[in-house]
Amino acid sequence: MTQQPRRALVVDDEPALVELVRGYLEHDGFEVRTASDGPTALDTARRFVPDVTILDLGLPLLDGIEVCRELRRFSDCYVIMLTARTDEVDTLVGLSVGADDYLTKPFSPRELVARVKVMLRRPRQIPATHAGTSLRFGPLEIDLAAREARIDGQIRELTVTEFNLLAVLARQPNVALTRRQLVEAVWSDEWIGDERLVDVHIGHLRRKLGDDAGAPRFVRTIRGVGYRMGTGE
Template sequence: MSTRVLVVEDERSLAKVVASYLQRDGHEADCVFDGLAAVASARRRPPDVIVLDLGLPGLDGIEVCRQVRTFSDCYVIMLTARADEVDKLVGLGVGADDYLTKPFSPRELVARVRAMLRRPRGPGAAEPEPPRVFGDLRVDPQGREVRVAGATVELTRTEFDLLAALTARPRMAFTRRQLIDAVWGADWVGDEHLVDVHIGHLRRKLGDDPAAPRYIRTVRGIGYRMGEG
């Protein structure tokens, strides 16, 4: 079955170029040109991936992402023409999985979409695996469920995949590149500090103080690892 990608970009010529590249790669691609239309389209025909421009008329990309996250866990790639980190961090903070800064190569965008869609989207056919427990934190890789002190923690797909990679090998100190390879794919190219952004969101959702971490520890000069179970 073909996958559906919703391209949300007010620059119509760019939206159509991106859609044509996605279609040539075998995806169904639809274009909308403002934020309200994006939310309506995502509700009407749920996409697998949304390519979402930050600077939209009406609802901006951040608000679109926030609203879409109330009813969909599709992958979101944020596009921004602004180079400052604040916009990137804010965009990812509402549940975007990745970002690209304009100008970008449509081929690179297609590669990012392809890599995302290769990631598992739910419990697979692998051997059943017991939940992984780290103090009050319980990670169920089969059910893709996370609990802290018995309360369910809502994570995006990317946040869960990152936590699953860390908890699968809790004694290992992962570099950013190793986590990118595990979660985004070995062919992902971009700013590796994307990992730090998602780790920050994970810590906040888990109630994990980075100054005195219970779960995710920073390994200075290397990256991250899970705390002792």
């Protein structure tokens, strides 16, 4: 049976850039749709159902942050944010609404396509293991089968990447995992992006869990190493 081509949505208001990225993706066998503003991007995403969306931050009518936020209401596709601004706040806000990665303009189309291909080779969800589907850390319960995190019975809304990071840490309580180990478990061992993305996603995860980095209840920073689950010394 012939495998269906992967679908990519490219959203940017620079026609030359859109056509450049489209050409590289189509050369690698992707089916591509494009949009030049926020509302059109969302309408296209609903009809086209992309596997990955390449999304510019500075869009007309509805910016990339709002598009990503709305996209996450109905789609679990991967999102790579593009930005011409190097201000870190833009990057952090973009990731907080569910983006998986970012690239700063100007960028290499070959690198973009390489990142997309690596993303699509990794599973979108980390499956529950036979050892058990529910883990508990004090008031925090992690239901691996339902992919839900609850504190005192209240569900905390996490992005796919945030939940996957939490699941990887929770399955090895009190074991310090390096950023590279977390990248390989959640992204893939072929990941070529910035490992500091781990820190960004951990920061958002902590915020959503109400976990103070200075006095953590759940996720501890191990200086010079990475992170571990569990507050015990």
